[in-house]
Amino acid sequence: MKTPADPVRDYLAAVEREASALPADRRQELLADLAEHIEVTRAEHPDAATGEVLSELGDPRTIAATALAEAGNGATGGPARGSAGAPARRGKVHPLVPLLMLTLSLPFMMVFPDHPGPLFGVLFRITGAVLLCTSVHWIAVQKTTGVMLTAALPTAVIVTWNLSSGGPAGDTPALLANLAMLALVAGTAAWLWRVRRA
């Protein structure tokens, strides 16, 4: 320990460096486990060379990688995993949420055509589109198609319609157009639901 070059200290420092992505408490725990292992092994085999003990313990990078894998993915783990130390992950919203928001925004606007209704409808649609795009349940091309058909196209059609005609004469055609749009949106949402990844 008094030697200027302490291989054990260097080894543990290397593990600490490689495991810098681990939460601090996990990293300290790992270092304590390894330090204890080295101490116990030395006590049991007083004649073993330190270098040998360390090389049997293995490459610091491999150990750190294993620790990261154990800390990161709960898929293979036992019960009650995931919350500890895992940062809240984006895109983990249930896949129904964006789909319902996108689908319901149109009927919402139809039922509440007066002032706050359309505003909420548009907010629903924007939120739904954002949630769809950040979700882990679809690949990029599915997200693009989904946003085009459930948000961009209805918005464009409604804006165009309101700018070009508008007025009481268009009530029945407007209703038909809205229903057609609703069918398209619902169909797209159903398709997204079917192709989602678990």
Add this chain to the structure above:
Amino acid sequence: MEPGDSTKQARAAAQLRKGVLEYCVLALMRDRPRYGVELLHALEDSGALATSQGTVYPLLSRLRRDDLVTTTWQESASGPPRRYYALTDSGRAALDEFARVWPGFRNTVDSFLTTPHPSTGDLA
């Protein structure tokens, strides 16, 4: 033999080890608590389960967090105190469940490896 064959073999062994190692570690604690270095020696002596020693500690740490094992410090006649790992009830349950599933799993793999797999529509 082509170059790379031994790497492939090593990878197959590593994949298998990854799946069963934690249950073998639990099995080592079935009859009595064990300390870390002791567990590693047992794994090493087994041959097939031998792995870079240090990688077992993250596994033990996860078993502890998942409440499958508990640890206690015990003084030793020689050297520093040891941290002993013991099965909890849920650790024992996980081990029993694995022991129940494993024979069928092993037999299934064996049967795939030994008999030609019949193709569909091939039956008389």
